[in-house]
Amino acid sequence: MDTERMFTLSQVAQQKSKQDCWIIIHGRVIDVTKFLEEHPGGEEVLIESAGKDATKEFEDIGHSKAAKNYILKYQIGYLQGYKIQDDDDNLFTDSYKEPMKAKEIEAFVIKQNSKPKHLVFVEYFVPFLSAAFFLYYRYLNGALQL
Numbered sequence: 001m002d003t004e005r006m007f008t009l010s011q012v013a014q015q016k017s018k019q020d021c022w023i024i025i026h027g028r029v030i031d032v033t034k035f036l037e038e039h040p041g042g043e044e045v046l047i048e049s050a051g052k053d054a055t056k057e058f059e060d061i062g063h064s065k066a067a068k069n070y071i072l073k074y075q076i077g078y079l080q081g082y083k084i085q086d087d088d089d090n091l092f093t094d095s096y097k098e099p100m101k102a103k104e105i106e107a108f109v110i111k112q113n114s115k116p117k118h119l120v121f122v123e124y125f126v127p128f129l130s131a132a133f134f135l136y137y138r139y140l141n142g143a144l145q146l
């Protein structure tokens, strides 16, 4: 997807129907046409913001990182003349672009952390058995001394 394309405000303003619904968030032009039915907040709010800058509305709701990843997914370009903020990279994560990689890493970490069953046996059961034998031995000694 070519996200480097530039659009003017009037170009975006023309795409405000259910069939062509674009909105601007943080200077990014997003084609939400295919996302309308999927939007958990309903399609109406998106259609109301269509063709406009909806950054304030978007931020006021307190959208999650998942929502910001959708922005990366549906972004088609940038608004011409928009000055990208210094913290723009922090506003969006790029994890959408490589979801498989993220999953692989997660799986790897789980594998690394989970212990094989026999290790659990050695770690907990063997010390417990040793302690039990030791106490039993002390008990027998004590019993013999009495």
Ligand code: HEM
Pocket: 023, 025, 030, 032, 039, 040, 041, 042, 045, 046, 049, 054, 057, 058, 061, 062, 063, 064, 065, 066, 067, 068, 070, 071
């Ligand atoms: C491309 C733009 C947008 C995307 C990708 C998006 C995505 C989402 C997602 C994923 C959710 C589920 C909750 C979450 O993960 O935060 C959500 C909820 C919601 N969104 Fe959006 N949204 C967008 C724009 C907007 C705009 C412009 C408005 C308001 C004018 C809006 C209003 C809402 C509301 C009211 C909810 C429901 C919150 C709730 O029930 O707790 N969204 N949106």
